[in-house]
Amino acid sequence: MFPRGLSIAVRMAVISLIFAVFLVSASTLLSAEVEHQYREVHGVLENGNRCVCKMQFSEWEFPVERFEQLQDLSQNCTKSLEERKSEMLDAHLNVKNLQQYDKQNLLFMKGHLKKMKNQLESFSVYGNLHIGNCSGGILRNISEPVLAQVNPYGTSYHYGGWGMDSMPGSPRHYWVMALLSSNIYGNVVRTYNSYKDFLTAKSNIDISVKTSYTTANAIQGPGVVVYNNSLYYNCYNSGQMCRFNIATKGITNVVLPNAGYNNKFPYCYYDCYGHTDMDFSVDENGIWVIYATENNYGNIVLSKIDSISLAVLQTWKTKLFKKAVTNAFVVCGVLYATRYVSNTEEEIFYMYDTITNQEAKNLNIRFVKYSPNVANIHYNPVDRKLYIFNGGYMIAYELLFY
Structure with a gap:
């Protein structure tokens, strides 16, 4: 394996170097395996027994565009909810004002809603x-x-x-x-x-x-x-x-x-x-x-x-x-x-x-x-x-x- 004439010390140094390189390579492979343990790579047989694997790294990249879309949607939903909340508060204030200042219209509306309720109940019973x-x-x-x-x-x-x-x-x-x-x-x-x-x-x-x-x-x-x-x-x-x-x-x-x-x-x-x-x-x-x-x-x-x-x-x-x-x-x-x-x-x-x-x-x-x-x-x-x-x-x- 080693040429003639090399001393034992030199030979031992070479062996130590090879072993170190092997450890580094093994460590690197293990780290990569851990990092990509959830990645699936599918291979197909071509030209006899040769296995060919196609790896699309773009699929593993962080979906920046999709994240931005979701962020925009979240912001829009929040804005819409705030608008609905504002409308509900306005309606609440309107009803309070009717109750305080316009009881006649409030009573009229109450009677109208009661009439609609009775008609709907009648439909639900008889259809x-x-x-x-x-x-x-x-x-x-x-x-x-x-x-x-x-x-x-x-x-x-x-x-x-x-x-x-x-x-x-x-x-x-x-x-x-x-x-x-x-x-x-x-x-x-x-x-x-x-x-x-x-x-x-x-x-x-x-x-x-x-x-x-x-x-x-x-x-x-x-x-x-x-x-x-x-x-x-x-x-x-x-x-x-x-x-x-x-x-x-x-x-x-x-x-x-x-x-x-x-x-x-x-x-x-x-x-x-x-x-x-x-x-x-x-x-x-x-x-x-x-x-x-x-x-x-x-x-x-x-x-x-x-x-x-x-x-x-x-x-x-x-x-x-x-x-x-x-x-x-x-x-x-x-x-x-x-x-x-x-x-x-x-x-x-x-x-x-x-x-x-x-x-x-x-x-x-x-x-x-x-x-x-x-x-x-x-x-x-x-x-x-x-x-x-x-x-x-x-x-x-x-x-x-x-």
């Missing part, structure tokens, strides 16, 4: 589900009055009912019934053979139901309706239903089982409406009676009745206390109830679907009225209008559905 048994669906809104005039007896007669015959296919005869004795009793129904006669208050026919206000089968309370030329009402001083045939003058009376009467369960939300224990209503399915019973704890009971015999065909019990509403009516098998909002505004707030047994108390459908007193509300399936006897005024409205 596009089919309500009732008509194609119209759930009641959405009520128009401004399309007809309004004082009843023929004068505004001092606050209790009664009016409308058009509710039987599909019947002649479009109009009728008015006002309670002429103590706002409780009546015995006459006034009829008109045409809409023109009704508007002009001409050619009316007064038909006596009984000769006396306070006698058996006389009219008690304003919850009346005309269907197929017959007047339906609560018989005087009893828990009976009466049907008066306007053509023949014949009367049919039948007890309504367990129904309260004589002001046991009247409508009573804002002010009690005397002798409204029984309330008759008509829809596309026929005639109904709305009342309350002790067995249902004074809550509203709705019964479908036979239009001729007055026999109860089917009954539904709701959880709505009858004295907690102003009035009620039926549309497409759905019971709707109203409550007082102000002297000039009423609200339909409740519905009960007899098809699905679903109920809701957040409809929030408001309409204009002329007086605090709402004595009679009923729907007519012939023209799809709502008829109201309101403080002596006769008012009609269009109904809008979803």
